Amino acid sequence: MKRVLFATSEAFPFAKTGGLADVAGSLPAAFDRSEYDVRVIMPKYGSIPKEYCEQMRFICSINVSLGWRNKYCGIFELNYGGVIYYFIDNEFYFSGTTIYSYIHEDVEKFAFFSKAVLSILPHIDLKPDIVHCNDWQTGLVPIMLNVLFRHDSFYSDIKTIMTIHNLRFQGIWGIAETQDATGLPNSCFTHDKLEFYGDANLLKGGIVYADHVTTVSNNYMEEIQTPYYGERLDGLLRARKDSLTGIVNGISYTEYDPTTDNFIYAKYDRRDFPGRKRENKIALQRELGLSPDKKKFLVGVVSRLTDQKGLPLIEQVMGRFVERDIQLVVVGTGETGYENMFKYYASQYPGLISSNILFSNELAHKIYAAADAFLMPSQFEPCGLSQLIAMRYGAVPIVRETGGLKETVIPFNEYSGEGTGFSFKNYDAEEMWNAIQYAREIYNDRTVWNSIARRGMAQDFSWEKSAAKYADLYTELLK
Numbered sequence: 001m002k003r004v005l006f007a008t009s010e011a012f013p014f015a016k017t018g019g020l021a022d023v024a025g026s027l028p029a030a031f032d033r034s035e036y037d038v039r040v041i042m043p044k045y046g047s048i049p050k051e052y053c054e055q056m057r058f059i060c061s062i063n064v065s066l067g068w069r070n071k072y073c074g075i076f077e078l079n080y081g082g083v084i085y086y087f088i089d090n091e092f093y094f095s096g097t098t099i100y101s102y103i104h105e106d107v108e109k110f111a112f113f114s115k116a117v118l119s120i121l122p123h124i125d126l127k128p129d130i131v132h133c134n135d136w137q138t139g140l141v142p143i144m145l146n147v148l149f150r151h152d153s154f155y156s157d158i159k160t161i162m163t164i165h166n167l168r169f170q171g172i173w174g175i176a177e178t179q180d181a182t183g184l185p186n187s188c189f190t191h192d193k194l195e196f197y198g199d200a201n202l203l204k205g206g207i208v209y210a211d212h213v214t215t216v217s218n219n220y221m222e223e224i225q226t227p228y229y230g231e232r233l234d235g236l237l238r239a240r241k242d243s244l245t246g247i248v249n250g251i252s253y254t255e256y257d258p259t260t261d262n263f264i265y266a267k268y269d270r271r272d273f274p275g276r277k278r279e280n281k282i283a284l285q286r287e288l289g290l291s292p293d294k295k296k297f298l299v300g301v302v303s304r305l306t307d308q309k310g311l312p313l314i315e316q317v318m319g320r321f322v323e324r325d326i327q328l329v330v331v332g333t334g335e336t337g338y339e340n341m342f343k344y345y346a347s348q349y350p351g352l353i354s355s356n357i358l359f360s361n362e363l364a365h366k367i368y369a370a371a372d373a374f375l376m377p378s379q380f381e382p383c384g385l386s387q388l389i390a391m392r393y394g395a396v397p398i399v400r401e402t403g404g405l406k407e408t409v410i411p412f413n414e415y416s417g418e419g420t421g422f423s424f425k426n427y428d429a430e431e432m433w434n435a436i437q438y439a440r441e442i443y444n445d446r447t448v449w450n451s452i453a454r455r456g457m458a459q460d461f462s463w464e465k466s467a468a469k470y471a472d473l474y475t476e477l478l479k
Contacts, residue, residue, distance in 0.1 A: 004038045005128040007117050009137035014048045020165050028083045030467035044087035046095040064119050067183030073116045088116045107173045108181040114140035132161045136171030139206030146209050162210035167231045171202030214245045216383035217404035221246030249383040250463035256389050263365035270457045273394045284370035291351035297440050298327045300371030302364045305334025310377030316429035322349050331356040331363050368393040377432045381405045391456030397421035420456040
């Protein structure tokens with residue numbers, strides 16, 4: 001039995017701000033439990049719903065030293081969906097209503113969490129073979145393990161993996177405050193370790209000290225070794241390329257299943273989806289005030305409204321959706337300028353543009369089920385989940401060839417008939433619009449279009465597939 005402790009700052013359904021929570025809430029449950037004992041550890045935030053807190057079992061409390069500080073650390077346990085979750089309790093750090101607070105506070109908060117992850121191990125019924133760390137919030141775990149804990153024989157053979165979910169977020173603070181928050185010695189703050197252009201970089205430290213580094217798609221793994229995508233860490237990542245692996249994230253095939261989804265208007269599968277999808281389309285058009293028309297080309301966007309997600313490209317061509325009589329339905333929140341832009345077009349062209357500036361899981365499901373195409377023109381995209389969900393629902397993705405989008409969406413080839421979507425290469429509004437126009441032309445031949453959608457629906461992006469690849473990595477690392 002291989003024992004893995006999955007260290008994360010968030011996990012669904014307890015606390016979520018982004019895709020990391022979905023990974024931490026789904027991947028551990030997907031392993032073969034006869035061979036892998038995978039458990040999760042995260043902070044016990046004040047924002048965790050009361051229903052889960054009431055089910056937690058208190059194990060014990062210890063003191064965790066953090067430089068000159070000596071802090072209370074409570075340990076709670078909850079079995080959720082067959083997976084054991086440990087929660088680190090300290091009201092000083094985790095009592096707020098939000099997961100991440102003022103940025104200057106987070107260095108001490110996650111230094112405490114990282115130290116606690118290692119400190120509690122002798123007090124729970126798990127001695128992990130591997131601690132699997134995720135993003136900068138746990139970047140200190142490999143460092144502290146090697147620098148502060150290795151002298152204890154209990155910790156001598158524990159391995160670490162560092163997973164990069166988005167290289168743009170690195171956890172950078174001044175060296176003095178990082179040293180004060182962590183209690184790490186001066187020797188850790190050299191250019192080949194934590195030091196980063198005069199500051200301290202927690203993710204960099206995790207990459208340096210971890211036994212293996214992964215990221216969330218093979219293509220993103222290649223991209224981040226280049227200056228354009230490398231966020232000034234490309235040199236280090238090239239140096240570690242022999243210990244670097246890309247594994248595509250999955251999606252929940254129970255949450256996202258058009259045959260059982262209670263959010264959508266009409267359930268369907270690969271065989272009957274053309275007619276049923278039209279039912280969803282007409283129902284959504286009516287609900288959102290769009291012109292009800294099963295023949296209109298309906299493009300969906302479910303996204304954070306930020307530059308990273310390609311919103312500058314969409315902004316440049318908004319008028320063309322109206323000119324070409326293409327319907328566009330958007331749900332999401334983000335930067336005020338993009339929110340206002342969608343609101344303006346929706347107010348001027350209510351039959352064609354629907355702007356929904358909110359987070360609504362139910363509406364997102366309805367858009368996946370109703371849209372003919374799904375637009376995702378990201379500037380960069382480590383993995384991306386929306387395109388996987390769209391394919392599951394027969395909404396044909398139109399994506400930029402970057403990161404996980406390039407890896408998961410096969411461009412349609414009109415000569416061979418292969419493909420699961422449409423793509424464009426350069427971060428350019430004209431190229432994106434050409435891809436949208438080409439998709440619309442193909443849409444006019446419903447037989448071809450439906451075959452593209454069916455191939456997308458047949459793809460396997462389940463967590464079980466991802467877990468099998470992580471299982472191979474764990475096995476290799478423990479040889």
